[in-house]
Amino acid sequence: MLLNGPIWILLDSSAFGGIESHVLELAKGLTSHDQLVTVMFLSSYKPEPPLMAQLRDANIKIEVLDQTYTNSSFWLRLKQAITEAKVRPVVIHAHGYKANILLRITRLLAVTDKIKLVCSFHAGETPTGRVRWYDALDRFSAFLTEQRICVSRKIQSKLPCSSQLINNFVPEASLVESTGNNIAFVGRLSEEKGPDVFVSIANQMPETPFHIFGSGKMEPELTKIKSNNVTFHGHQTDMASIWPDIDILLITSRYEGLPMAALEAMSRGIPIISFALGELPSLIDSGRNGWIVDSRQQMIECLRHWRALTHSEKMHIKIQAQQTIEQNYSTQVVIPQMLAMYQR
Incomplete structure (x- = not known):
């Protein structure tokens, strides 16, 4: 070949x-x-x-x-x-x-x-x-x-x-065990990526840390509406050292194809909660290796469900997420x- x-x-x-x-x-x-x-x-x-x-x-x-x-x-x-x-x-x-x-x-x-x-x-x-x-x-x-x-x-x-x-x-990667309950957004801060949706969800869960990795034209607007549990980390040229601190990734976009951030996260066993966009419903088998939702409220409910799972239940989902990448997206x-x- x-x-x-x-x-x-x-x-x-x-x-x-x-x-x-x-x-x-x-x-x-x-x-x-x-x-x-x-x-x-x-x-x-x-x-x-x-x-x-x-x-x-x-x-x-x-x-x-x-x-x-x-x-x-x-x-x-x-x-x-x-x-x-x-x-x-x-x-x-x-x-x-x-x-x-x-x-x-x-x-x-x-x-x-x-x-x-x-x-x-x-x-x-x-x-x-x-x-x-x-x-x-x-x-x-x-x-x-x-x-x-x-x-x-x-x-x-x-x-x-x-x-x-x-x-x-993406290349295969080692399974990571998050050091906390950090919820992440990874991507450009522009309308099609929906960072405002991410911030609105964070505002409804003030007891939970939310982290934004990325930069873009919406950042000034987002800093005005965010609650104190949202941290902006700016643009990242290499996420390798950051993924181990992420517990779960939210995809709050309005449009998507098949985002690289989703693949990079799942290759490390980090589950995703996403709206039904592009090829994400083919990537995510809802309830097995992540979740596909229809609304912001469903996304919040899935987050609370994830946080209530036992360690062994979380590890099962993480392993399924990683295996999905290895078998189809590596x-x-x-x-x-x-x-x-x-x-x-």
């Missing part, structure tokens, strides 16, 4: 979110399967995107197109990278609307012969403003790439052409599927 040439992963990145987390695990997973991987960034930003440092730490090659090809316009840089490459890639896999659109324009420039072109769709929400038009162009030009990957059926339903559902994935399971798709 080994490919006989490099794989380029293409994206635009200025912060660290779900796409960046996915790209990091994809690059590491392909490398662990003896593939040659380069992560190509469309543009440079100040400060440097956090993903770059994490890729370097994993010894994965990176290239920034606007630094290497300074004399080319944005839309011609990928073409120049391909034509000047000592060894042409056998696959270019794009993530996010900017990278997806650039990849298709490069195909129209007739320089991608014998290169498999793949694009991934990650966003469950419909953006607003100018980005809405880019999102529409991304979806309606998707037929120009040979393989199209979606992380949820809802995202698939928005594409006007066929696509393949491939799960997000790097070891999904990367072979990705490699097989690259070769179709």
